[in-house]
Structure formats: C-alpha cells, structure tokens
Amino acid sequence: MASSSSLLRLTLLAAAIAVAAAVVAGGADDGGNQREFDYFQLAMQWPGTYCRRTRHCCSSNACCRGSNAPAEFTIHGLWPDYNDGTWPACCSRSRFNEKEISTLVDALEKYWPSLSCGSSSTCHGGKGSFWAHEWEKHGTCSFPVLRDEYSYFLTALNVYFKYNVTKVLNDAGYLPSNTEKYPLGGIVSAIQNAFHVTPEIACSNGALEEIYLCFYKDFKPRECAVGSILLPDTSLLKSSCPKYVSLPAYVSPGQAKTEWIASSVPQIEVL
Ligand code: 5GP
Numbered sequence: 001m002a003s004s005s006s007l008l009r010l011t012l013l014a015a016a017i018a019v020a021a022a023v024v025a026g027g028a029d030d031g032g033n034q035r036e037f038d039y040f041q042l043a044m045q046w047p048g049t050y051c052r053r054t055r056h057c058c059s060s061n062a063c064c065r066g067s068n069a070p071a072e073f074t075i076h077g078l079w080p081d082y083n084d085g086t087w088p089a090c091c092s093r094s095r096f097n098e099k100e101i102s103t104l105v106d107a108l109e110k111y112w113p114s115l116s117c118g119s120s121s122t123c124h125g126g127k128g129s130f131w132a133h134e135w136e137k138h139g140t141c142s143f144p145v146l147r148d149e150y151s152y153f154l155t156a157l158n159v160y161f162k163y164n165v166t167k168v169l170n171d172a173g174y175l176p177s178n179t180e181k182y183p184l185g186g187i188v189s190a191i192q193n194a195f196h197v198t199p200e201i202a203c204s205n206g207a208l209e210e211i212y213l214c215f216y217k218d219f220k221p222r223e224c225a226v227g228s229i230l231l232p233d234t235s236l237l238k239s240s241c242p243k244y245v246s247l248p249a250y251v252s253p254g255q256a257k258t259e260w261i262a263s264s265v266p267q268i269e270v271l
C-alpha cells in the first residue's frame, strides 16, 4: 500500500508533468511569459559598410559572392518592440527549422543573407544560422500577429519589398560611393518624404550601417519609440552618425585588403 507521503510525491510529480506539458505546448506558440509587443521594427543593413569587415571568406557570408554580393540594403531582422524602448526576446521554445521556410530560401539568400562568417547564438544555448538567431530571438516574440516561422520570414520580406529604402536613396541621388559623403539630414528627409515616418539610422566609422523603420501591428508605418517617450525626430537624437555620412560601395574582401595595403604604403613625394 502506498504511504501518504509517496502518494503526495506522485501527485506532485503528475502536476509537474502537466505544467511542463502546458508550458511546452503554450510556449511554442503563445509568446511564453513575456507580454505582447507593441510594434515592429524592420532593421536593414548596408552591405557596403558591413562587408568592409570581412577578413576571411566562407560560403555562408554573402560578402564573399564577388560580383553577386548584395548591392542594396538587406534585412537584419524584423523585431517586435515595446513602446518604452525595451523589447521581448526568446519568447518560446520553438526552434528554427529551415524546412518550414524551404520555399523562401532563394529569396532569403538574396535579401536576408548573413554578412558574416561567424555562427550566431540561439536562444537555447546553441549556435545556428543568422536566420535561426533572428527567428528564435525576435520572431518567436511576434505572436499573435505572426504565428509561425513561415509567416515571420514571409512578412519580413514583404514589408522590406514594400518599403524599399535603397530605391528611395538612389532616387534622391544618394548613390553608393567610396569618395562622396552625404548629409544625414538629406537621407532622413528622403525617407520621411517617401514613407511619412522618421527612420532611425546607425553608422560605423562615419559610414551608414543600418536603417530602422517602424510599423504598427498592421504594418502601417509609425515612429519608433526611444526610451519611454515617442519622439518625432528620433533619428538625429539616437543616431551614431556624423552630420555627413558615407554610403560605401561594395568592395570584395580581397580587393578591400589590397586597397587598404596600397593606401597604407607611405606616399613619397617626388619633387
Ligand atoms: P546593437 O547593440 O548592435 O544595437 O544591438 C544588438 C542586438 O540587440 C540587435 O541585433 C538586436 O537583436 C537587439 N536590439 C538592438 N536594438 C533593438 C531594438 O530596438 N529592438 C529590438 N527588438 N531588438 C534590438
């Protein structure tokens, strides 16, 4: 006959199993314990700036594709955010499964490639692809608007196609160049005129590196939140950019090294 203490232990064990099952079932699709996000942020990266950092090549790095390397802004991620400037991360146990997005892989290779050779951390202590990182860290928090991996990647692509910042900048005369610098205010205005919202912009060493656009949950553009207040002209306040920025043209990694070596050779003036 079971003692009362072993019966209690059995009951607790059954309850623990039930709770664990509920967490696994719920965690896979209900955003875990984190509260629902307020809006989306689409982060886009400029390959001309990122690819300057490539020191060695590998098959996963789109900077190493030579003449087929991306020549327009590519997607970094679609990020659910809170209005107070914070954001949820790693919201469920759903692990990245490339099979779920097999029909999108060609488009993702082109418009959402990794521009680095390093593998990325995933939410469960492992390492994975750039897509695995973005889905597990950010994608899982986009519930209930985007309910699965396929919708997350497809929606990010569609929003990116609709709000084509490369075209807006090109049409305004801001073309990739390794000699020109452009006024940050002009770049911001070009995007404001096109989409009626203010982008956030990040730079590295004076070169434009990322552009962020924010959206309501129905994907209509809105201002991004900074800290606990919504500011109409956040780009200039939060920006890591100088007043004049470069928009570097792509230089293949081998060539960049040669150019760097050439430019670091002391110039001897012949009188
Ligand atoms: P960084 O420090 O390079 O700006 O950001 C590092 C990482 O933090 C980003 O790649 C992204 O995963 C996350 N992150 C930075 N800023 C934001 C933000 O405004 N919203 C969200 N959701 N994630 C962000």
Ligand code: 5GP
Pocket: 045, 076, 077, 113, 114, 115, 116, 118, 119, 120, 121, 129, 130, 133, 137
């Ligand atoms: P986040 O900054 O989005 O949280 O993290 C990005 C992670 O993905 C980092 O671990 C970074 O090394 C890796 N990663 C792989 N490819 C890329 C890329 O093209 N851009 C950025 N920003 N990170 C990448």
